Amino acid sequence: MASFPKFSKNAKGNFLALKVNEATTGDTVTYDLSDAQNKGTGTLDEDGILVVNLHSNTQTITFTNGKTTKKLDLTALELVAE
Numbered sequence: 001m002a003s004f005p006k007f008s009k010n011a012k013g014n015f016l017a018l019k020v021n022e023a024t025t026g027d028t029v030t031y032d033l034s035d036a037q038n039k040g041t042g043t044l045d046e047d048g049i050l051v052v053n054l055h056s057n058t059q060t061i062t063f064t065n066g067k068t069t070k071k072l073d074l075t076a077l078e079l080v081a082e
Contacts, residue, residue, distance in 0.1 A: 024046060
């Protein structure tokens with residue numbers, strides 16, 4: 001059973017949730033959030049869900065699964081000012 005982090009009711013910012021199907025099939029998938037203000041790297045668990053707090057749409061998220069690497073460009077996102 002996957003555990004979920006507790007979010008404060010006072011959480012602010014722009015959150016992005018992604019599901020990475022490769023992680024749900026038992027593959028090891030790591031991520032790296034560029035220019036993170038908090039935790040920016042890790043390994044996805046079996047639920048394959050990643051929730052990140054973005055502060056800029058110039059950030060990127062890089063996923064690595066074995067020899068395959070994919071980089072997400074987030075510049076098309078419209079972030080809401082705090």
